[in-house]
Amino acid sequence: xxxxxxxxxxxxxxxxxxxxxxxxxxxxxxxxxxxxxxxxxxxxxxxxxxxxxxxxxxxxxxxxxxxxxxxxxxxxxxxxxxxxxxxxxxxxxxxxxxxxxxxxxxxxxxxxxxxxxxxxxxxxxxxxxxxxxxxxxxxxxxxxxxxxxxxxxxxxxxxxxxxxxxxxxxxxxxxxxxxxxxxxxxxxxxxxxxxxxxxxxxxxxxxxxxxxxxxxxxxxxxxxxxxxxxxxxxxxxxxxxxxxxxxxxxxxxxxxxxxxxxxx
Amino acid sequence: xxxxxxxxxxxxxxxxxxxxxxxxxxxxxxxxxxxxxxxxxxxxxxxxxxxxxxxxxxxxxxxxxxxxxxxxxxxxxxxxxxxxxxxxxxxxxxxxxxxxxxxxxxxxxxxxxxxxxxxxxxxxxxxxxxxxxxxxxxxxxxxxxxxxxxxxxxxxxxxxxxxxxxxxxxxxxxxxxxxxxxxxxxxxxxxxxxxxxxxxxxxxxxxxxxxxxxxxxxxxxxxxxxxxxxxxxxxxxxxxxxxxxxxxxxxxxxxxxxxxxxxxxxxxxxxxxxxxxxxxxxxxxxxxxxxxxxxxxxxxxxxxxxxxxxx
Numbered sequence: 310x311x312x313x314x315x316x317x318x319x320x321x322x323x324x325x326x327x328x329x330x331x332x333x334x335x336x337x338x339x340x341x342x343x344x345x346x347x348x349x350x351x352x353x354x355x356x357x358x359x360x361x362x363x364x365x366x367x368x369x370x371x372x373x374x375x376x377x378x379x380x381x382x383x384x385x386x387x388x389x390x391x392x393x394x395x396x397x398x399x400x401x402x403x404x405x406x407x408x409x410x411x412x413x414x415x416x417x418x419x420x421x422x423x424x425x426x427x428x429x430x431x432x433x434x435x436x437x438x439x440x441x442x443x444x445x446x447x448x449x450x451x452x453x454x455x456x457x458x459x460x461x462x463x464x465x466x467x468x469x470x471x472x473x474x475x476x477x478x479x480x481x482x483x484x485x486x487x488x489x490x491x492x493x494x495x496x497x498x499x500x501x502x503x504x505x506x507x508x509x510x511x512x513x514x515x516x517x518x519x520x521x522x523x524x525x526x527x528x529x530x531x532x533x534x535x536x537x538x539x540x541x542x543x544x545x546x547x548x549x550x551x552x553x554x555x556x557x558x559x560x561x562x563x564x565x566x567x568x569x570x571x572x573x
Numbered sequence: 574x575x576x577x578x579x580x581x582x583x584x585x586x587x588x589x590x591x592x593x594x595x596x597x598x599x600x601x602x603x604x605x606x607x608x609x610x611x612x613x614x615x616x617x618x619x620x621x622x623x624x625x626x627x628x629x630x631x632x633x634x635x636x637x638x639x640x641x642x643x644x645x646x647x648x649x650x651x652x653x654x655x656x657x658x659x660x661x662x663x664x665x666x667x668x669x670x671x672x673x674x675x676x677x678x679x680x681x682x683x684x685x686x687x688x689x690x691x692x693x694x695x696x697x698x699x700x701x702x703x704x705x706x707x708x709x710x711x712x713x714x715x716x717x718x719x720x721x722x723x724x725x726x727x728x729x730x731x732x733x734x735x736x737x738x739x740x741x742x743x744x745x746x747x748x749x750x751x752x753x754x755x756x757x758x759x760x761x762x763x764x765x766x767x768x769x770x771x772x773x774x775x776x777x778x779x780x781x782x783x784x785x786x787x788x789x790x791x792x793x794x795x796x797x798x799x800x801x802x803x804x805x806x807x808x809x810x811x812x813x814x815x816x817x818x819x820x821x822x823x824x825x826x827x828x829x830x831x832x833x834x835x836x837x838x839x840x841x842x843x844x845x846x847x848x849x850x851x852x853x854x855x856x857x858x859x860x861x862x863x864x865x866x867x868x869x870x871x872x873x874x875x876x877x878x879x880x881x882x883x884x
Binding site (some may be wrong): 493495496497498500502507 | 670678700703704705708808
């Protein structure tokens with residue numbers, strides 16, 4: 310157990326950058342595909358969706374982390390969903406009140422943040438086992454990683470599919486400087502198939518960058534904290550855990566996980 | 574009966590490049606008729622599309638440090654098929670974009686010839702139709718204005734004379750109009766045993782049956798013939814559905830594949846919003862090929878079905 314406690318002291322910044330780059334929720338973990346494919350028709354929509362999710366993720370991670378000793382292990386998923394849903398409702402009402410254009414653009418996908426795998430996944434695998442501060446940074450890193458990914462996908466799709474970037478017709482502006490040729494948008498990129506093309510291309514690009522980094526000898530492994538590398542004796546499903554809180558109250562999520570580890 | 578002796582074996586002359594050359598040759602009558610029918614621009618379009626496919630395959634192989642595979646002529650056939658699927662007055666860059674998409678995305682990224690799960694020419698055609706709908710569905714040209722025969726039938730206008738449709742003097746894509754030219758190529762392929770009648774035969778027969786049942790015109794020979802001759806059915810049935818890579822290997826699977834294509838084409842044409850549905854039907858069929866093969870896998874000689882024993 311001492312190993313695990315040592316690992317738990319990893320800096321918040323490392324947790325933050327883990328979510329942003331090494332374990333980017335979209336390109337590496339492939340979580341939250343539904344909003345990724347559906348709302349990234351333009352860079353603004355991607356950015357808005359990403360930031361909305363980030364806000365919910367940070368708040369829900371913080372609250373779930375605070376309540377991790379209280380929530381009984383058996384009903385943890387419903388409890389998580391109640392917490393997430395209340396934050397989503399708040400964000401939804403705020404968006405409707407203050408940014409109605411974004412609210413109408415995202416539409417159904419705002420309430421669907423409740424069942425976004427990123428949020429439930431981080432609650433289950435990180436916030437329910439870790440103190441508040443790392444949980445907040447994990448939420449921030451994961452959320453911003455999601456935002457960057459969605460904005461990138463949205464920007465490429467908007468650029469190719471409409472010739473615009475954040476609503477400005479950049480391609481035609483550039484072409485207009487030299488010629489009178491008008492850009493003919495490849496409209497498949499703002500339709501559903503384009504989302505798959507761009508996601509695949511960007512994921513491939515990310516993997517290539519990662520491989521180059523590896524060749525240069527940089528450490529690109531995920532944080533292996535909380536893992537004894539003994540997968541056969543590991544009782545945690547999904548291998549998403551990284552810190553185990555040994556001080557959990559009896560019956561709570563943290564306690565159950567710690568017990569599982571001991572028995573394993 | 575079939576003794577397999579030890580080597581050396583006699584090698585068959587049918588290499589990939591030879592078969593592809595036959596297919597390209599079989600497409601020549603259609604291409605020549607298309608150029609004759611639609612004018613010089615169609616010829617430029619065909620040439621630029623073929624060079625786009627061949628060049629992009631060459632560049633991809635160079636960049637990925639692979640063996641240069643353009644010698645197998647499959648890129649030529651892909652380019653030719655794609656060009657025959659374009660409207661005669663389409664701008665030249667359409668052919669370039671389509672050719673690059675067909676080779677790079679649909680074929681090479683999945684591993685090159687033999688690994689592509691979808692007919693590259695049709696994949697590119699659908700990509701172009703979704704992306705540039707207005708260009709790809711504009712069949713107006715010097716020779717013809719107005720709707721394609723199928724669109725005219727669909728909207729209830731008077732269709733062109735049946736003879737014109739069979740000869741090919743109608744509006745449409747470069748290669749789909751002439752039933753006669755396509756059939757000449759198909760007969761050549763059948764005689765050279767490059768293709769057989771399993772897929773095209775079951776495709777066309779099941780399509781006719783579907784039209785009879787659901788077309789609402791009964792046994793109207795004129796209507797049935799114009800459904801066969803108008804649109805891309807002949808081009809699709811003989812040249813694209815028979816693609817070795819994207820049709821099932823098993824004999825029974827090929828019948829299933831053909832019947833599926835016939836039914837889907839009928840559904841698209843009669844119940845769908847657009848007049849044509851061959852390309853979407855074949856693409857859907859391509860996607861189902863692994864499942865069809867799994868179901869129709871023949872049992873090996875001497876093996877019984879072990880359903881009961883396992884239970």
